Amino acid sequence: MRAGIAVLAKHLADTLSGGGVRVNVVAPGYFDTGRVHKRIEALIVDEGLNRDAAIHRVASANPFGRIGTADELAELVGIIVGDRARYLNGTTIVIDGGSSSLVI
Structure with missing residues (x-):
């Protein structure tokens, strides 16, 4: 999580x-995206892990033992963008399955 982004969003x-604009930050952990696939590929190349072991390494960093x-x-x-969250403004929501040590 980049603190500067959270500070900018709060500002x-x-x-x-006052103009009806809401600004919030979503701070994701490991999700099944290209960025995580690159991390898995790096583990395969750099550490000689097979694909399953590399995926397990990434997933095991999460209390749920999986990638989002x-x-x-x-x-x-x-x-967040819908009317159900119309009172939500200026906050950062961490969605990482509980893997970060960030406490707000």
């Missing part, structure tokens, strides 16, 4: 909220 939320799905991330974002 923008404070500045723009794009659908899980999309569902959260869908809620």
